[in-house]
Amino acid sequence: MDNLLSLWNDSGLAQMDVGQGIMICIGLLLLFLAIRKGFEPLLLVPIGFGGILANIPGAGLAYSAVENAIHGGDPALLLELGKVLGVAVGEQSKALLSAYGLGGAEAKMLATQLANDAGFSNGMLYSFYSVSIASGVAPLVIFMGVGAMTDFGPLLANPKTLFLGAAAQFGIFATVLGAVYLTSIGVMDFSIADAAAIGIIGGADGPTAIYVSSILAPDLLGAIAVAAYSYMALVPMIQPPIMRLLTTEAERKIEMVQLRPVGTREKIIFPLVLLLLVAFLLPSAAPLLGMFCFGNLLKECGVVDRLSDAAQGSLINIVTIFLGLSVGSKLVAAKFLDINTLGILGLGIIAFAIGTASGILIAKLMNKLGTTPVNPLIGSAGVSAVPMAARVSNKVGLEANPHNFLLMHAMGPNVAGVIGSAVAAGVMISLVGG
């Protein structure tokens, strides 16, 4: 009978609390969106599944050794942990957890040692997280792969489109303002670092968003990553209404001048030029843009096709698996079910909308001032989200004029947006993270 009772106490049903139940449902919802609706399935399938794994009651997959010990240890161990962490009564697990969170390096090391001695170890997802995201490796490796898949030809043929990529980054900073405003009127509670990490959702660039929030706001990483990837999937729905609102029929019909052909040597030299500029002007963006340039050089130099294939194929796939599961590990009920998450989701979509609008407005300005015609629709592609945003520009353009193919023209601002959001990320990290 005792055995039966302890088995029941060990079962998920007995240990489940409401938050975990809700989070498992959210994980299932993400899986549904990814599988049935095709929302960024490459990332939302691992994230959704990781979210379910992280919330299995009693398994503690997303917790560190000490947290697992606090949840599952016997009273004697808890008493000892309490002594190490400076908490008087070892029974209150919440007090222990917060003491562990706030504790100094030495106390943490001792607590970890104690937990390890008692046979507790880091959960699987926790290990994935510390290896792939906390170290910053996974987003950077993915950025290398993205670099190896990117063709800078359209950008090199028409460098002015870089300004559109710059304009669309306004969404990032406008959202930072929104987040600090919400904090100042007392609706939400974000620090300036949190606000910066939320703003980067407007960069519409998953790896950049994850990289920045892993440095500036690790607590919000789950919500930020989920928001960034869901909104990237929603680009074809969010952008067209804004694009139609801000442009006239005549502007949407504008046909652009054929792009000049770009030589191999220009494509090889470009990543090096970009790298040197980053090195001189903004070293804090060097991890992101350095890996990006490296991947692009592998692709363009033409003598290391094997490395280029690995970077944009198997390697990026492997890293995506671990990145997705690690992000999922941040969807733990205690950390995700929070009013701030709603704020992040709301601010994220505003960031997207403002980025789209400012890209279009600057494109209209360029069309008015410049000598060569610029279709304002390509401005919306400035919010990276490669290549989805460029396809949206192309589609809306075709609706107005069936002979108007904007895809190649929109790829310029599109890859400029990637560079722009990486630069914005670098600025944020150097201004706020220091």
Place this chain on the structure above:
Amino acid sequence: MQGSIVNQGVELMLFGMGTVLVFLTVLVLAITLMSWVLKRYFPVLETAPEANHSKGAAAAPATTFAAGDATLVAVISAALHQHRSKHSDR
């Protein structure tokens, strides 16, 4: 304190947007300069053949091919004619 976080936000926006703009402007200049230098000082390797391809070669082969096609058709039909007449002779 409450005003200060908004100030920080405004500051972040000004500096951030400014840096993005300056960086990308410099990048535009650098790209333009790079393309110009390549075109101006190292035209032999790539730009020259490319120019040939896009202007001279693209136009010229088209006409030569057309002319070649005509002669080719003439030659083949002549050969066919001869072949057939030989066959009919036997």
